[in-house]
Amino acid sequence: MKSSKRTHVLIFFIAILFSVTGCVSIPEPYILKTDMLIPAQRQSDYQKELEFPVIFERFIDERSDRVAIGYRLGMGGPTPIAPDKDIAEVFEIIVKKVMDQKGVRSGPSIFILKGSIQGATVGNMPLSNSIKGQVALELNLMNTKTRAKVWSRSYTGQGMGTDFQSVLAMAFQDISASIEKDDSILASKQVYLASGGKLPQTSDSASLQTSSIQAKKSLIEKELEDLADVKPVINKNQYAVVIGIEKYRDIKGVEYAAADANIVKLYLNKLMGFSEENIVLLTNERATKSDIEKYLDRWLKNRVNEKSTVFIYYAGHGAPNPKTGNAYIVPFDGDPNYLESTAYSLNKFYTSLGELSAKQIIVALDSCFSGAGGRSVIAKGARPLVMAVDTPADIKKNTIVFTAAAGDQISTFYESGGHGLFTYYFLKGIRGDADAEKKGVITIEDLYQYIRPNVEREARLQNNEQTPQLIAAEGLLKLRLISR
Amino acid sequence: MKRYGFMFLCLFLIISLSACFTYQVKPFPINAKTENLNIEPSSKLPLKVAVVVPDPLGTRLMYTPPKGHGRPDQKPMDQTDQMHGDQVAIVPLARELAKVSIETFSQVFDQAVLLRQMPAPGEFDSTIQLKISNIITIAYMESPFNAWQEVSLDWKLSVLDNQGMEILNKKGLTAAKRLNTKGSFSMDPFINGMSAIISEQLTGLGKEWGSMLYSSEELRNYAKQKKSLQK
Numbered sequence: 282m283k284s285s286k287r288t289h290v291l292i293f294f295i296a297i298l299f300s301v302t303g304c305v306s307i308p309e310p311y312i313l314k315t316d317m318l319i320p321a322q323r324q325s326d327y328q329k330e331l332e333f334p335v336i337f338e339r340f341i342d343e344r345s346d347r348v349a350i351g352y353r354l355g356m357g358g359p360t361p362i363a364p365d366k367d368i369a370e371v372f373e374i375i376v377k378k379v380m381d382q383k384g385v386r387s388g389p390s391i392f393i394l395k396g397s398i399q400g401a402t403v404g405n406m407p408l409s410n411s412i413k414g415q416v417a418l419e420l421n422l423m424n425t426k427t428r429a430k431v432w433s434r435s436y437t438g439q440g441m442g443t444d445f446q447s448v449l450a451m452a453f454q455d456i457s458a459s460i461e462k463d464d465s466i467l468a469s470k471q472v473y474l475a476s477g478g479k480l481p482q483t484s485d486s487a488s489l490q491t492s493s494i495q496a497k498k499s500l501i502e503k504e505l506e507d508l509a510d511v512k513p514v515i516n517k518n519q520y521a522v523v524i525g526i527e528k529y530r531d532i533k534g535v536e537y538a539a540a541d542a543n544i545v546k547l548y549l550n551k552l553m554g555f556s557e558e559n560i561v562l563l564t565n566e567r568a569t570k571s572d573i574e575k576y577l578d579r580w581l582k583n584r585v586n587e588k589s590t591v592f593i594y595y596a597g598h599g600a601p602n603p604k605t606g607n608a609y610i611v612p613f614d615g616d617p618n619y620l621e622s623t624a625y626s627l628n629k630f631y632t633s634l635g636e637l638s639a640k641q642i643i644v645a646l647d648s649c650f651s652g653a654g655g656r657s658v659i660a661k662g663a664r665p666l667v668m669a670v671d672t673p674a675d676i677k678k679n680t681i682v683f684t685a686a687a688g689d690q691i692s693t694f695y696e697s698g699g700h701g702l703f704t705y706y707f708l709k710g711i712r713g714d715a716d717a718e719k720k721g722v723i724t725i726e727d728l729y730q731y732i733r734p735n736v737e738r739e740a741r742l743q744n745n746e747q748t749p750q751l752i753a754a755e756g757l758l759k760l761r762l763i764s765r
Numbered sequence: 766m767k768r769y770g771f772m773f774l775c776l777f778l779i780i781s782l783s784a785c786f787t788y789q790v791k792p793f794p795i796n797a798k799t800e801n802l803n804i805e806p807s808s809k810l811p812l813k814v815a816v817v818v819p820d821p822l823g824t825r826l827m828y829t830p831p832k833g834h835g836r837p838d839q840k841p842m843d844q845t846d847q848m849h850g851d852q853v854a855i856v857p858l859a860r861e862l863a864k865v866s867i868e869t870f871s872q873v874f875d876q877a878v879l880l881r882q883m884p885a886p887g888e889f890d891s892t893i894q895l896k897i898s899n900i901i902t903i904a905y906m907e908s909p910f911n912a913w914q915e916v917s918l919d920w921k922l923s924v925l926d927n928q929g930m931e932i933l934n935k936k937g938l939t940a941a942k943r944l945n946t947k948g949s950f951s952m953d954p955f956i957n958g959m960s961a962i963i964s965e966q967l968t969g970l971g972k973e974w975g976s977m978l979y980s981s982e983e984l985r986n987y988a989k990q991k992k993s994l995q996k
Contacts, residue, residue: 338878338879338880339863339867339879339880339881341863341864341879342860347857347860347861348792348793348794349792361792363792366820366821367820367857367859367860370820373881389885389887389888393878425813425876742883743819743882745819745823746823
């Protein structure tokens with residue numbers, strides 16, 4: 282009997298040992314933010330002429346371990362280091378940027394540029410603070426007509442330091458510099474032409490030569506040239522604040538956001554009768570937190586009366602606070618890690634609008650607040666897959682809000698249209714497409730009925746789900762936005 | 766002695782539970798293989814196709830708990846939001862799917878190019894969109910020492926013509942594979958078992974899709990149509 286009790290005690294001890302081992306033997310993976318690994322693009326006033334177009338294929342990761350990029354050796358055993366996204370995407374972005382500078386740009390072509398990732402590792406030596414990182418890539422240019430390999434090169438990059446993130450970023454910087462230095466790919470132009478490859482005609486070529494985001498001319502922008510002679514009927518009692526942040530001081534930018542804002546301003550003036558001096562346009566470095574506060578909290582209040590119409594447009598990053606679930610507009614100088622002090626709260630935004638004595642306020646937000654990507658960001662280390670951000674309760678009855686996506690979705694851009702997806706259809710709708718019956722009038726309801734299915738369809742084509750939302754009191758649905 | 770026994774039991778429970786709560790998942794070593802379809806290069810379908818695999822795939826994790834755990838019937842629950850972002854990052858489903866699909870479709874089509882986003886209309890003869898919509902796991906438990914999950918993948922494949930119109934749309938569910946989940950103090954058997962199953966299923970899917978597209982009447986007719994137009 283005594284020996285049986287002893288056995289029980291022994292079993293308990295063993296169980297405890299196993300439990301404790303369970304606690305310490307599976308350390309948390311160390312997650313690297315891939316957005317921070319991409320070297321900043323050098324700004325150049327000189328846009329090199331197009332040498333030849335290529336189809337950029339998605340790079341293939343040929344490493345045997347395609348999840349972890351290394352192990353952090355510590356007292357609790359090795360901790361896997363994993364990137365938060367596909368590391369191949371970092372290589373792709375770098376190669377596209379460097380090739381763009383060389384004049385090798387994405388477009389219909391008989392050449393395909395393939396990349397295979399041969400290495401991406403970062404790690405420290407046992408009991409040492411010194412960290413080493415290495416990346417290796419092989420690039421191949423294939424001729425789809427002859428099926429021959431036209432050009433092939435291998436590149437490596439290295440980094441050293443005391444922080445995993447910055448060491449790997451250094452390695453990527455190094456590989457980027459190696460590719461930049463090597464112009465051997467340009468010799469393939471002769472092969473391209475000899476194999477019957479065509480260089481785009483002047484108009485196509487122009488669009489390929491200016492393929493960088495800032496220089497890209499969008500479809501609507503082209504349409505807008507037709508509006509040059511339109512003489513708008515100005516209503517002096519309409520005020521607008523238009524914000525578009527494409528470049529951020531500390532975080533990754535938002536494609537097309539500044540271009541979107543510029544065109545929204547033009548549409549407000551040409552099609553909706555806002556006088557130019559009543560539209561404030563804040564883009565990129567002009568859209569700091571204090572700029573946004575100044576115009577939303579004070580400039581509007583000083584001008585708006587009970588007969589005014591107010592229009593607010595925002596394209597840029599949104600962010601959720603993972604602790605409180607509150608949503609924030611991220612200004613140019615915003616930091617997702619310190620939202621409360623560096624960003625503009627959506628609650629404050631609606632409260633501020635609620636204090637205006639305007640007849641009606643129209644808000645269009647081409648942003649999202651889920652923290653799941655697209656036009657939204659989240660603090661480092663915060664890990665919600667998707668945050669469903671609640672709509673603030675204090676939206677007043679005179680306010681109409683269009684949002685690009687539902688609270689738990691991401692808003693994306695429309696590459697071929699050169700706009701945020703929501704903004705593209707918002708503008709097309711205002712331009713006249715939302716007037717299905719050609720009655721010369723576009724109401725809030727018409728516009729929403731036009732935007733929603735088009736955005737949903739286009740998002741599905743990109744394998745995304747994006748459903749624009751409309752928040753408006755029933756009486757405002759018939760409000761005429763455009764009347765011709 | 767009884768008192769000590771009780772104390773040990775309490776301690777054991779507390780520590781076991783704390784071990785459960787502090788468990789962190791490590792990367793899933795998914796490694797799918799590409800099967801050889803034995804298609805002669807001269808008999809490939811004469812189409813230039815884009816294969817679009819977004820990353821992440823937006824896959825949902827549907828978990829059905831075992832019967833009797835406070836639930837009289839087995840109803841599936843969406844567990845995706847229970848997984849935090851990092852876990853999604855360490856389950857490299859899209860990466861493996863991209864690799865296996867391009868290697869397979871290169872055997873089927875004259876030219877296959879892997880993309881992250883939809884190409885511009887007209888750039889390719891055809892576009893193949895792939896999606897793993899759900900990882901479906903159904904749990905069974907006869908006793909703490911005899912528990913398992915059946916795992917399958919719910920997939921969708923659509924083929925669009927060069928103007929974005931759908932010419933083929935297929936959905937399916939892979940055959941369920943059994944993963945033993947009986948009591949263990951380590952997550953390793955679960956992670957390795959799940960990875961092995963997903964790897965095996967992706968390998969099988971690659972082969973299934975390749976064979977299906979190769980024998981698809983719709984695609985053959987479309988290829989003929991394209992050829993006659995080119996003439």
